[in-house]
Amino acid sequence: MKIGYYPGCSLHSTAREFDESMRAIAGNLDLDLVEIDDWSCCGASSAHATNHLLAVALSARNLALAEEQALGTVMAPCAACYNRLASASSEIKKDSKLSGTINKTISRPQFRNSVAVKSVVELLRDLSPVIKQKATPALKGLKVACYYGCLLLRPPEVTGWDDAEDPSSMEDVARAIGAEPVSWSKRLDCCGAGFSLSRVDSVVRLGHEIIAAAREASARAIVVACPMCHSNLDFRQMAIARRKHLSFEMPILFITQMVGLGLGIPGDRLGLGRHFIGTGSVVQGMEPVKTEPATTSGGEN
Amino acid sequence: MSQNHNKETDLGSQIVLATGENTACCYQCGKCSAGCPMAEEMKLKPHDFMRLAQFNQADDIFKDPSMWLCLTCETCSARCPNECDPARVIDALREMAMRRKAGNSPREISAFHNSFLDQIRLFGRVFEIGLIAEYKLRSLHFMQDVDSAPGMLMRGKLSFVPQRIKGIDEIRKIFKACEDHGEGEVE
Numbered sequence: 001m002k003i004g005y006y007p008g009c010s011l012h013s014t015a016r017e018f019d020e021s022m023r024a025i026a027g028n029l030d031l032d033l034v035e036i037d038d039w040s041c042c043g044a045s046s047a048h049a050t051n052h053l054l055a056v057a058l059s060a061r062n063l064a065l066a067e068e069q070a071l072g073t074v075m076a077p078c079a080a081c082y083n084r085l086a087s088a089s090s091e092i093k094k095d096s097k098l099s100g101t102i103n104k105t106i107s108r109p110q111f112r113n114s115v116a117v118k119s120v121v122e123l124l125r126d127l128s129p130v131i132k133q134k135a136t137p138a139l140k141g142l143k144v145a146c147y148y149g150c151l152l153l154r155p156p157e158v159t160g161w162d163d164a165e166d167p168s169s170m171e172d173v174a175r176a177i178g179a180e181p182v183s184w185s186k187r188l189d190c191c192g193a194g195f196s197l198s199r200v201d202s203v204v205r206l207g208h209e210i211i212a213a214a215r216e217a218s219a220r221a222i223v224v225a226c227p228m229c230h231s232n233l234d235f236r237q238m239a240i241a242r243r244k245h246l247s248f249e250m251p252i253l254f255i256t257q258m259v260g261l262g263l264g265i266p267g268d269r270l271g272l273g274r275h276f277i278g279t280g281s282v283v284q285g286m287e288p289v290k291t292e293p294a295t296t297s298g299g300e301n
Numbered sequence: 302m303s304q305n306h307n308k309e310t311d312l313g314s315q316i317v318l319a320t321g322e323n324t325a326c327c328y329q330c331g332k333c334s335a336g337c338p339m340a341e342e343m344k345l346k347p348h349d350f351m352r353l354a355q356f357n358q359a360d361d362i363f364k365d366p367s368m369w370l371c372l373t374c375e376t377c378s379a380r381c382p383n384e385c386d387p388a389r390v391i392d393a394l395r396e397m398a399m400r401r402k403a404g405n406s407p408r409e410i411s412a413f414h415n416s417f418l419d420q421i422r423l424f425g426r427v428f429e430i431g432l433i434a435e436y437k438l439r440s441l442h443f444m445q446d447v448d449s450a451p452g453m454l455m456r457g458k459l460s461f462v463p464q465r466i467k468g469i470d471e472i473r474k475i476f477k478a479c480e481d482h483g484e485g486e487v488e
Contacts, residue, residue: 009427014458038467040425045373046417049395052319054479058421061468061475105478107471150374155386164379190338190374197436197445198413202370206338235449274456 003123004071004115005033006062008081008227009041014235015078015227017271021256022077022120024269028134029127036066036074042084045194056098057105059088064111077120077256079226080193083151083158086117090158119152121225121255122161125169128176136264139179142282144258145219146170146181147210149229150190164188170223173255177262184217186210191232200239203232208244211237221251221282223258230254235276251279312357319393326385327351333377333387343367347377347387350394363403368394369410412439422476425466429459 011019026033039062048055063085066074076082092099092113103111124131148167156164165188171181191210192203211233214222224230234252241249252275253261260270261283272279313324327348334346345353345367353362362368368391377387398405416435420427437443453459466472 009429012426012464013429013460014453016457040466040468040472041421041427043421044417044427046414047421048373048392049369049371050399050414050418051479051482052392052396053482054476057475057479058472061471105475107474150372150376154375154379155388156379188376190372190376192338193372193374194413195372195410197433198407198409198440199370200445202339202342235453274458276452276456 001030002032002034002071003118004066004069004074005035006039006042006066006074006076006081006085007035008039008076008078009044010078010080010227014231015254017274018077018227018230018254018256020269020271021254021260021265024265025256025260025263028263028265029130031123033075034069034071036062036071037069039065042076042081044080044084048084053101053105055084056088056091057102059084060092060102060111060113061106061108063089063113063115063117064106064108066115067111067113071115073116073118075118075120075123077225079119079149079151080228082117082119083154086119086158087155089113089115089117119159119161119225121148121152121169121173124173124255124259125162128172131173131259131262132176135176135178135262137178138264139177139258139262139282142179142221143182143217143219144174144179144253145184145214145217145222146174146187147214147222147224147229147233148187149224149226150188150193152225153188170225170255173259174223177259179258179262182214182217182219184213184219186213191229193228193232196228196232196236200236203236204240204243207232207236208240208246211240211246211250212244214250215248219250221253221258221279223253223255225255237277249277249281251275251277251282253279253282312354312359312362315397316354316390316393319396320386320389322386322390322393324351324354324385324390326383327355327381327387328383330382332380332382333385336376336380338374338376339370339372343370347371347391350391351385351387354390354394362394363398363401363405366405366407368398369406371395409440409442412436415439418476422473423465424463425469425472426464428463430461431463 043055043058153164162169174181192206257270334340334348340346371391375388
């Protein structure tokens with residue numbers, strides 16, 4: 001299946017392992033990822049927080065490129081990119097005046113806004129039967145906490161592919177690959193998102209609540225589908241551990257890494273070595289390693 | 302609290318014009334603020350913005366930094382029982398704050414937004430090392446995270462070379478066109 005691919009900035013830098021694992025599993029799942037040629041940043045939170053038209057226009061340029069390159073569907077693994085592209089598409093569809101302004105702003109009068117936007121979770125959920133068929137016993141019985149965060153399913157009128165308050169898609173994927181999703185309370189809460197640099201205290205507070213809740217539910221890893229969630233829970237886990245005196249490490253896996261491990265793809269092809277919190281306990285099927293509060297450098301103000 | 306409804310200047314009307322959202326639809330049940338992850342750090346919470354907009358209390362809104370603490374996680378809007386959209390309203394208020402040069406944004410947050418947008422303007426994509434360097438200069442937090450840079454580099458998470466897209470001129474034209482609608486920098 002040919003599908004347009006919008007990696008976004010994070011997948012080329014801080015979340016390279018999300019890109020690597022996405023590409024690694026694509027072959028096994030018969031996905032032909034076609035990267036949008038010359039894509040630009042979606043504007044993320046900074047554009048929509050400061051200039052609404054800019055936010056829609058930056059996303060629209062990418063949708064227009066996809067349309068010109070005959071990509072009917074675009075999949076954005078990053079939850080923030082997905083949210084921005086899908087929101088822009090939906091707003092343009094609803095508002096003909098905005099639609100005209102956007103075509104002028106991006107200098108593309110022929111743009112028809114015809115491209116469908118998909119999240120990686122929706123895509124993998126739809127592929128669950130194939131995933132189940134190809135799964136090895138590698139992750140059998142591994143308890144995982146599926147973490148949706150904020151941007152994957154909201155606003156519900158834009159996303160619409162799962163219940164925004166009681167979703168099940170990530171759990172479906174986890175079950176298909178042989179893992180065991182736990183029931184827990186924080187899967188829809190925000191991790192602090194774009195405040196990773198500018199408001200570390202808030203990120204530590206929110207991240208700690210999420211990690212503690214996953215631990216309480218006996219999860220051995222948290223599964224995410226967003227570079228910001230990953231960064232705030234993996235990289236910032238060191239600051240969380242220091243300040244909140246965590247006595248354990250909680251591995252944070254991208255959903256594509258979980259699927260890759262279950263398909264039997266080696267960890268180095270999935271970028272597991274790029275994490276700050278080791279994933280050995282997941283890969284080797286061991287109990288989470290008990291450590292002193294993390295002393296590795298970094299993640300602190 | 303005095304009500305001052307003037308179609309031109311009334312804050313509620315301005316919000317309707319900018320977003321199509323009518324703040325009068327809010328009946329102050331507080332569900333938005335109950336689910337807001339940042340509420341405990343905000344003086345004005347999502348339902349307060351709706352109420353103050355209803356009563357045209359612009360000064361109370363624009364002198365306070367709370368709007369900049371909104372993460373746009375959209376929990377408020379997803380859960381509103383009357384289909385109001387506080388997240389969209391807060392975005393519009395931030396844009397208005399910039400136009401008014403309200404100067405109510407915490408330095409770190411405006412430093413982040415301005416640095417982030419500068420990267421897009423320069424390269425068409427975000428160059429993380431450039432973003433971090435500019436953020437430090439703007440926020441004056443020079444020492445923040447310096448000890449994590451080696452870990453980031455070792456894991457291949459930061460590239461030394463920015464990727465400039467071919468269509469960078471298009472991006473700059475988009476910025477120019479959109480800035481003519483709003484204002485340049487977050488104050």
